[in-house]
Amino acid sequence: MKANESKQVPVIVDRIKRAEQWRDENYSQDWRRYYRLYRSQPDEVKEGRSNIFVPATFMQVEVIKARVAESLFASRPYLSILPRGDEDKAQADRLQTLLDWQMNDRMQLPRLFRDKVLHSLCCYGTAVVYTGWLLETRQTRQRAGGARQEIRHNTVVYDDPICQCLDIFDFFVDPNAEDIRDARFCGHREYQTRRQLQNMVRNGKYRLDFSKLSPWEDVEKGQTMRRDDAGKSESEDDFSGQDDNSLYKVDQYWEDDRHVVIVNECQCALDEPNPFWHGMKPYDKCCYTPLPHEFYGVGIPESIESLQKELNTTRNQRVDYYSLALRRMWKVRKGCGITPRDLVWRQNGVLQVENMDDVQEIQVATMPGTAFSNESSIKQDMRDTTGCHDVIMGLSQRSETATTTMTKDNNASLRFKSVVAAVVNNLLTPVGKKCLALDQQFLTEKRLIRLLNEDGDRLLHISPEELAGDYDLYYVGAAAEPLANKEMIKNRTMEAFQLASRHPLYQNDPEALLRFLERVFRALDIENVKELLPDLRKTAGEEQKKAGPRPAGDDDSVHSLAAVLAAPPFGQAAGNGGGAAAGLDPAAALRQGATAEAGAEPEQALAEALSRILAGGGA
Numbered sequence: 001m002k003a004n005e006s007k008q009v010p011v012i013v014d015r016i017k018r019a020e021q022w023r024d025e026n027y028s029q030d031w032r033r034y035y036r037l038y039r040s041q042p043d044e045v046k047e048g049r050s051n052i053f054v055p056a057t058f059m060q061v062e063v064i065k066a067r068v069a070e071s072l073f074a075s076r077p078y079l080s081i082l083p084r085g086d087e088d089k090a091q092a093d094r095l096q097t098l099l100d101w102q103m104n105d106r107m108q109l110p111r112l113f114r115d116k117v118l119h120s121l122c123c124y125g126t127a128v129v130y131t132g133w134l135l136e137t138r139q140t141r142q143r144a145g146g147a148r149q150e151i152r153h154n155t156v157v158y159d160d161p162i163c164q165c166l167d168i169f170d171f172f173v174d175p176n177a178e179d180i181r182d183a184r185f186c187g188h189r190e191y192q193t194r195r196q197l198q199n200m201v202r203n204g205k206y207r208l209d210f211s212k213l214s215p216w217e218d219v220e221k222g223q224t225m226r227r228d229d230a231g232k233s234e235s236e237d238d239f240s241g242q243d244d245n246s247l248y249k250v251d252q253y254w255e256d257d258r259h260v261v262i263v264n265e266c267q268c269a270l271d272e273p274n275p276f277w278h279g280m281k282p283y284d285k286c287c288y289t290p291l292p293h294e295f296y297g298v299g300i301p302e303s304i305e306s307l308q309k310e311l312n313t314t315r316n317q318r319v320d321y322y323s324l325a326l327r328r329m330w331k332v333r334k335g336c337g338i339t340p341r342d343l344v345w346r347q348n349g350v351l352q353v354e355n356m357d358d359v360q361e362i363q364v365a366t367m368p369g370t371a372f373s374n375e376s377s378i379k380q381d382m383r384d385t386t387g388c389h390d391v392i393m394g395l396s397q398r399s400e401t402a403t404t405t406m407t408k409d410n411n412a413s414l415r416f417k418s419v420v421a422a423v424v425n426n427l428l429t430p431v432g433k434k435c436l437a438l439d440q441q442f443l444t445e446k447r448l449i450r451l452l453n454e455d456g457d458r459l460l461h462i463s464p465e466e467l468a469g470d471y472d473l474y475y476v477g478a479a480a481e482p483l484a485n486k487e488m489i490k491n492r493t494m495e496a497f498q499l500a501s502r503h504p505l506y507q508n509d510p511e512a513l514l515r516f517l518e519r520v521f522r523a524l525d526i527e528n529v530k531e532l533l534p535d536l537r538k539t540a541g542e543e544q545k546k547a548g549p550r551p552a553g554d555d556d557s558v559h560s561l562a563a564v565l566a567a568p569p570f571g572q573a574a575g576n577g578g579g580a581a582a583g584l585d586p587a588a589a590l591r592q593g594a595t596a597e598a599g600a601e602p603e604q605a606l607a608e609a610l611s612r613i614l615a616g617g618g619a
């Protein structure tokens with residue numbers, strides 16, 4: 001270890017502790033309280049009283065999280081790669097395929113965002129992700145030919161970018177920073193086993209003196225705090241200092257041009273320039289509701305915390321009222337000789353009195369109806385605060401027209417569009433750019449990719465030489481499209497297909513008609529579309545066998561295929577799928593597309609008719 005590195009350890013450790021102290025004093029307790037709201041855990045349990053916690057916060061977080069996740073990853077690929085120079089156009093599609101494969105098959109980005117990133121974003125108001133490169137090998141055994149002998153191999157099980165959602169309790173940042181880019185430093189705390197550290201030392205990455213290191217006893221993570229809040233006890237760690245699975249505290253400290261790794265707050269295992277070619281810190285963060293000039297944002301539990309407490313209080317008061325009303329109280333004339341024991345309710349009990357007025361029950365007034373309407377008002381305030389109205393959850397309080405439902409859905413989706421845009425701009429796109437830069441830096445061997453989509457039997461070869469170049473990334477996954485709009489788009493797509501399938505231009509081009517049919521299937525959310533489409537060559541061969549030889553240029557199979565595709569269920573479904581409700585007339589559009597006006601080309605008339613139908617206008 002170099003002398004200057006040993007002198008820097010106390011300075012960096014003190015800087016990290018100050019950042020963690022600032023975080024804990026200002027945010028940690030609030031985050032723990034928001035997590036308890038999400039888990040529907042009351043702050044205190046009162047003996048003899050109702051302690052119901054209405055899970056309204058949990059419901060709001062889960063609905064919004066699912067809605068944002070569905071909007072983000074509705075279609076693949078999520079990011080489009082566009083070249084900056086003409087010489088890179090041929091490689092842009094291959095890089096896009098590679099990045100899409102890594103995000104889905106290797107990094108499992110949709111699952112990571114749905115389960116962790118969006119949960120942290122909605123619950124705590126801020127999500128932080130780390131993007132790096134992981135090379136993982138594992139020793140495997142194989143049989144040598146037909147013999148019984150086993151051969152050991154070091155197999156590479158992972159050699160691709162990684163994306164991790166950091167626990168917000170384990171991430172530290174410069175207290176004066178507003179974002180990752182302007183932070184003078186940031187990093188995160190983690191715990192690694194002795195075996196992991198030894199592997200890093202053997203690979204020449206770390207330098208450590210294990211004789212001066214002992215396992216870290218006080219393992220404190222965000223997971224530990226949440227378990228404590230949930231009332232779950234921690235198990236004692238009984239791994240000794242020589243055990244390969246004993247844990248050591250590792251602080252990852254990053255600046256724009258520096259990376260430092262400190263183990264157990266005493267040894268500097270690594271002090272190097274930024275190892276990534278992109279020259280940025282490997283972190284990205286996003287806020288659910290960003291605050292001006294603040295690093296951390298506002299989440300859903302924080303915005304409805306007081307309403308959640310009011311809802312709990314109202315519900316518990318009502319339950320306590322009913323519970324007390326069931327416990328009868330009596331008025332007993334003094335000196336009548338009746339004891340409290342005589343008033344205990346018992347089967348076939350008899351109470352003897354000299355005067356009927358000696359004992360009287362104290363009547364409890366019926367609870368007013370405003371007690372129930374108050375709870376409805378609280379829930380409505382929560383929905384107004386978060387934008388998670390009944391239409392978002394697929395509920396409707398009363399019958400209403402489709403136009404009204406679509407209008408409400410559109411207005412409610414405006415709130416979620418801003419959240420989706422924030423996740424795309426602050427997390428998804430930056431992660432994709434870092435992954436592309438890491439591929440250009442670390443991918444040194446030719447990569448063979450199995451395409452897990454419609455062409456599942458296809459393999460793609462990508463060499464490191466094909467990764468060079470400058471590219472821009474744009475999000476093309478999906479948008480926060482209201483559900484009512486999706487149904488309208490399906491109907492319009494069916495109507496456009498009905499028009500196209502009967503037009504001579506499409507009847508003479510079966511491949512174009514098949515592409516249109518594929519578009520219809522995708523609009524209907526049908527999977528494995530390629531398996532459902534007919535084979536034009538097979539169809540033409542069977543028609544030729546049945547009908548015998550035909551004159552040259554007379555291909556009736558094209559017209560027969562078009563007639564089949566135009567017949568029910570497509571024609572009927574399109575005619576009854578909402579065209580009349582939308583004010584459309586497919587028959588009129590068909591006539592206009594098939595018979596062009598004087599001076600107009602048939603192709604132009606057909607294109608105009610299709611565009612009007614897809615746009616929702618009359619033909």
